[in-house]
Amino acid sequence: MRRNAVRLFLAVLVALAAVLTGTAAPAQAAVPESPAVTYTNPIAAQRADPHIFRHTDGYYYFTATVPEYDRIVLRRATTIQGLSTAQEVTVWTRHTSGIMGAHIWAPEIHFIDGKWYVYFAAGATDDVWAIRMYVLEGTGSNPLTATWTEKGQIRTTWESFSLDATTFTVGGVRYLAWAQRNPAEDNNTSLFIAKMANPWTISGTPAEISRPTLSWETVGYKVNEGPALVQHGDKVFMTYSASATDANYCLGLLTASATADLTAPASWTKSASPVFTSNAATSQYGPGHNSFTVSEDGKSDILVYHDRSYKDISGDPLNDPNRRTRVQKVYWKADGTPDFGVPVADGVTPQRFSSFNYADRFVRHWEYRARIEANVSPLADSQFREVAGLAGTGTVALESANFPGYYLRHKNFEVWLEKNEGTAAFASDASFYRRAGLADSAGVSYESYNYAGRYVRHYNYALYVQTPSTATDRGDATFYAQ
Template identity: 70%
Template sequence: MAGSAAAAFTGISAGTARAAVPASPGVTYTNTIAEQRADPHIFKHTDGFYYFTATVPAYDRIVLRRATTIQGLTSASETTIWTRPATGTMGGYIWAPEIHFIGGKWYIYVAAGDANNIWHIRPYVLECADANPITGTWTVKGRIALPLDTFSLDATTFDVNGTRYLSWAQNDPAVGRGTNIYIAQMSNPWTITGAPVMISRPTAAWETAGGETVNEGPAVLQRNGKVFMTFSASATDANYCMGMLTASASANLLSASSWAKSTGPVFASFAATSQYGPGHNQFTVSEDGKSDILVYHDRSYKDISGSPLNDPNRRTRVQKIYWKADGTPDFGIPVAD
């Protein structure tokens, strides 16, 4: 969809006047970026390349591709940089890798199960010290040690005012079924310090649709003195949607009271454009650095046969983020193919 049409759709969806929003360059991409690639993460590095990783339908490996443009990722060759072992730890489901560059090294955060217990999902970190993470050597730094040893996934890391944080989704039996969003400070790229704080729990109808109690896939966007943390909610079918937590960048991010949750989804299925279950997003920036870009997956159809986990057709998509007059992001609607 062209930028102007996307803006029109966004305006209809959000009910906000565009005239109050400062002008920003139009950015147009042709979706889909990558078929059968879920939980996408696109990182723009200082070397001029965009690095792209995502979950593959076989849940058995970590793949990486790069290009000098976001659109170029579609045709870029893909390399498997790590494959799960046949036995033992990390030999089960491999989910939602993210690639980050911290302190001169590359890190991939990924959730993995064990070969003898594929649902023993925990967060792990891989490290690469080479300049090119596609041709470089990756080693497993190990599991991120969390005080609560339960189902945990979707770890992401971000820096606010010089302090590095980790946020992730985890089940706490004392809280109830499903997963909540947590945050903790980090002492290095693979270690948290201090007690984790729960900042979001799925309680609203839009967070528990499809019989699932889910908050997962946190992603952080910082603008206008605010920290915006999107997350995904509900079952991973057409009910899947994005919510958002907002905090002041100067607040104590390790206090749950610093975060305010959206009253409803900020991004959801849209039948008019045939987009269903958008979520597990991340953020990148346009080639000129002037526009924030939403990276997410969804499906082109509503009805799924069997478990959504066994449906391979979540695909990676991107679109420009607009900004409301109050300085908050306007994600609008998932644009048409």
């Protein structure tokens, strides 16, 4: 007993000495399960209502509404970015008369039971607003060269305006969700869901799970449309688009348990506020009609959507051809709910940087001072674009996602977020050399351009540029990109 007590006492003395001399290694956070991904927006000009499907053959398949509203196009590439330059193929063209003859809208491509399916909406040549949902079936390994046949209209409760069909499986059950005009309601479209008997036929009575009643859902038009589903943990989240297709267009969110009866309206809870809206600071307007895909490493959920780079539109927004396809990473809060942040500026997409030794704390700006903090809100305060350094070749700069033109820079060796003033001093203070993480090569460290050997590090949760000399210092100067 006495021997054990002595050993414990000596161990405490050794640990205390390590702390006092700064040699103790910091606690290490786990390497993030969802590391950083970066893309360059936009992915495709003049392509609205985008849908990207990642198949088991290693390709991403992309389709979207074209401004002429007259055909269905497909692209494929092994990367999401590669879709921007991939060859585009027309796989189907509208009928010259009758149904499926006008307003070819919102195609989605899926692979079900060994065949390809494209879901889309179309009007008729004698009534372009008689919009209904239709399905194409493709046979062949590559949908760009497949043989396509028309499976006809998806029949629902009413013969009314209906569009934006999407399909997904939860718990082994395949569902169809869509938007449709309910003749009993004073609005344009509500959201419905039903199980599927086969890829072009629903089974049972469709359930209405959302109608446009909130102020942000009814600007210009009373609209709930464009449903898209993503599952995370034990919950499913259905985004949808609301209001007119101008700068008021935005995303709402429905939430349900993955084990619930998704055809029961009571299973779904609607968020009171929109989750993705126009942002003047980043020059993105009317973000909406999204889909979801996954990153190339399969570790990140990716939001795919369209918007415009300007607010004011002349005439009917449907006649404006400049909605473009964009992508950005979805982040997940500690409670398992999604955080979409803001529609980011054109160009390279931003990242977040978590602390090596405090897994839940991220670099963020707060009243322009840089620090690390948990549960950052708004999300964009903790997002930065790594761009070419202001001081020249070989350096990088960290630009704020929600304050474009503002960069992390050191001043009196403190790190602040400040607007680029265009001086040589600012360029030097805001430029860094990106290094392998000092405490973990899987991470990243940023060495000052104009003070060699000084790195960005946190101390008492605020950021400084200092010379790391201990294991603790090196841990404080190491971050994981997410």
